[in-house]
Amino acid sequence: MHDLAIVGAGPAGMAAALAVAEAGFSVVVVDEQARAGGQIFRRPPEAWGERHGTYRPYTWARDLIERFEDHPGIKTHFRSTVFGVLRDRDRSEHAVFDVAVSTPVGGQRITSRRLLLATGAYDMPVAFPGWTLPGVMTAGAVQSLLKSQKVLAGKRIVLVGSHPIQLILAGQLLDAGAEIVEIALARDMPGLVEMVRSLPAIPGHVSIFSEGLRALAKIARHRVPISRRTVVSEAVSKDNMLDVRLSQVDRDWKKTGINHTVEADVLVLGYGFTPSTELARQVGCDLIWNSVGGGWTVSHDTGFQSSAPDVFVAGEPTGVAGAERAWAEGHMAGLAIAASLGATIPPVALAQARRRLTGSARFAGVMQAMFAPRRAALAELSRQEETVICRCETIRNGKIEKTLQNNPFIQSASAVKLECRSGMGPCQGRYCEATVAARVAEVRKASIEASGYFNAHLPVKPVPLQDYRDIGEE
């Protein structure tokens, strides 16, 4: 029995693990990637002989990773997927968790007294005609290939979206020798430059500011065309290339009808990020709709305990706010967990954790407000009958609209899922939920929030049947 089980070895998971292990408790951490660091750091493989990757501009990352990896009280399972929390039974006033894990050598059951969900986020899905074509990838995909595998996704690249990651990524792609055909941003450019200029006003974020400037300078030097108030509206496969149609939009990202087409090998989507909350849903945590925070987020108290007793949450699932904020939240959650296990937390440590939280909240607030997605306008891009909404089950928009027409009682995204299988494939709705909810909202003249979210059941990710047998469940 471990004192704490953590899902996710990113900044939040690592910081929490350290706080709890340093208080003398046993911690086990599960992560799908090969090494600690999360999506933000995605280090090169151990087999390539270097312990560290490039953590620029996060100056604290190296120390955090080293302390995490060297701590004898922290056990880790990498390349492993938590597919559910099997039991949550009461013993005295506290729960005991049975965490079901699919590892490279089969199923394993981990028991723990506390559970921390530091499950991070994934690239926000935006459905449009052609988004399922080979060569269309998320910003996270292209960046992780570059960072951890030293692979350039293609030669001619077009980046579209609204998130500043696209500028940082463009700089990294140019460094690696790619030709960037165009960067199409949904928002206004002046706002972007203002944002970069405003960063030094935020204490502790000078390094992120300089990284942004470095990328902008690189883009200018390579004379990469940047179009503003432009979104991707279609991709077509042609002669082993992608024809990417870009459309002008107004201030609210509604199409104004002027289009142009560029040719590329790879189309990179970067409209923001969506918190990974499927385990939180399966465990029974209350969720809160927070559009600028990425969508559905997990409700929590000041010690990052969720509404489910003894289940804590930290990092992007509380609202997408970046690595620095995730680190601060993980640290605070770790102190709260250690306290709940009986440790005495020195007031100095608590004060330091609070200071970090306040500092990172300011920065996160500026970023979120500036780069909030215009969800209704993005959902408009999938209005054609033939556009695939659910990638796994190939459910097209026409089927979803017909489902809503034929079933006037359907008011929720979950009911659409049950009726027409959108969200029932291997990804379990992660890539269609937002579009389905937006469609329900549009047709029923309600809010996206009111359309709700897909319920999550065990397994939250498909795993081999053998893994169930390994842990004694059939």
Added chain:
Amino acid sequence: MSKAQRLETKRGRELKFTFEGETVTAFEGETLATALLAAGVAAFSLTRTGEPRLPFCNMGTCFDCAVCVDGRFLVRACLTDVREGMQVNRQEGK
């Protein structure tokens, strides 16, 4: 077809595996997704209607890179490290 290319860096030792019976060369430490993309594979999987799919998220959430490895289906190529002699096949009818 994927036009991904490896950048110059120190990689692990060379190893071989098969995709749809064809030999693919890769390096220890690479993921199966990396090796197949760098080999120029045109489709990791095919949908029920025969549309090709390549990796979309490269982080384990989308399942578009799922392949069949040594007879086991729904294996995410982006989360699987290459091994000498592994037999990989396209997943069809996803």
